[in-house]
Amino acid sequence: MRFYQKTDTLYQLTFSFCKRFLPLYGDRTVDQMVQAARSGKQNIIEGTEDGVTSTEMELKLINVARSSLQELRADYEDYIKSRHLQLWGKNHPRYIPLLNFCRVNNDYAAYKPFIYRWTAEEFCNTAITLLHITDRMMCRYLEHLQKAFIEQGGIKERMYAARTGYRRQQDELIKRLQEENNELKAENERLRNELLIMKNK
Numbered sequence: 001m002r003f004y005q006k007t008d009t010l011y012q013l014t015f016s017f018c019k020r021f022l023p024l025y026g027d028r029t030v031d032q033m034v035q036a037a038r039s040g041k042q043n044i045i046e047g048t049e050d051g052v053t054s055t056e057m058e059l060k061l062i063n064v065a066r067s068s069l070q071e072l073r074a075d076y077e078d079y080i081k082s083r084h085l086q087l088w089g090k091n092h093p094r095y096i097p098l099l100n101f102c103r104v105n106n107d108y109a110a111y112k113p114f115i116y117r118w119t120a121e122e123f124c125n126t127a128i129t130l131l132h133i134t135d136r137m138m139c140r141y142l143e144h145l146q147k148a149f150i151e152q153g154g155i156k157e158r159m160y161a162a163r164t165g166y167r168r169q170q171d172e173l174i175k176r177l178q179e180e181n182n183e184l185k186a187e188n189e190r191l192r193n194e195l196l197i198m199k200n201k
Helices: 002-021 028-050 055-082 095-104 120-152 155-200
Strands: none
Touching: 002 028, 002 055, 002 120, 028 055, 055 120, 095 120
């Protein structure tokens, strides 16, 4: 999934950002940001793996991933505010080029050449833009999952329906065979009685 690739990129970017712009020791923000980025990535992996057997669990874990990434975005925004940097809005001359770059590029390789060249402001705005795009992609995926879950049920629910449907078919078949067997027994008894009558004449 493309949004997973973006979360993997965000994890690596966040690690590099913390290494460059935050103290290595004594700042809880470092652990908080790296953990949020890792949680976002990891819960997507676990969610898609669990989605093989449980759509409901996939929905829960991807929502957890989304919450973690929202926390990460808030940390980047706090950094900008606390350092009196500029958060690039739609009217900023670099906003559209950055938006297009982040939309097209999912892999870390596209961002790697810039990690030691960006200023803190450029780094934060890149991460925030990437986080907004990733969040929208995850929202669309969650909507798709929720719709499928409502219309078709989860995988466990579909398996249960298949099992109960199969059992119902088997029960109906057994019932029909028993009825046919009873009819054959009755027919056999009738023919036996007719033979006895014919012999006694």
